[in-house]
Amino acid sequence: MISYDLKCKEGHRFEAVLPSMFSDNPDCACGAGTSRIPSRVNTSGMASAGPSRDEMPNTWRGTHSGDKDFVRSWHKKMVKREKLEEKYPELAGDRRPVLAHEGAFEAAPVRAGDALATQMAKETFGSTAKAETKKPKKP
Numbered sequence: 033m034i035s036y037d038l039k040c041k042e043g044h045r046f047e048a049v050l051p052s053m054f055s056d057n058p059d060c061a062c063g064a065g066t067s068r069i070p071s072r073v074n075t076s077g078m079a080s081a082g083p084s085r086d087e088m089p090n091t092w093r094g095t096h097s098g099d100k101d102f103v104r105s106w107h108k109k110m111v112k113r114e115k116l117e118e119k120y121p122e123l124a125g126d127r128r129p130v131l132a133h134e135g136a137f138e139a140a141p142v143r144a145g146d147a148l149a150t151q152m153a154k155e156t157f158g159s160t161a162k163a164e165t166k167k168p169k170k171p
């Protein structure tokens with residue numbers, strides 16, 4: 033059974049369920065012959081990831097001079113976005129440039145060429161001894 037949108041010569045539109053694509057179109061209630069018309073494309077209810085971090089205002093002017101409602105609405109959007117990025121990390125993009133200046137790296141930002149993995153392990157676990165002695169398993 034296939035659902036078709038039909039239109040008669042008088043301009044009446046209706047939907048009919050036909051057994052197959054080769055079935056004859058039913059006549060309209062007014063008695064006129066009908067033809068098949070393309071179905072409407074349903075664009076409502078589509079999922080949206082919302083604005084990304086890059087779209088977030090990052091200047092005082094961008095926040096409309098700190099307009100409370102504007103800032104609050106962006107905060108709401110970004111909290112939602114953060115939850116989405118936790119679930120789908122591929123949406124977060126490359127956060128290394130930001131992470132290199134946050135948390136443990138606030139006082140001493142990571143620079144290009146630094147042994148990032150070693151420093152990261154040092155900051156996180158206090159020692160890299162375990163990471164350095166770990167040998168990759170041979171297949």
Ligand SMILES: [Zn+2]
Pocket residue numbers: 040041042043044060061062063064
């Ligand atoms: Zn009609």
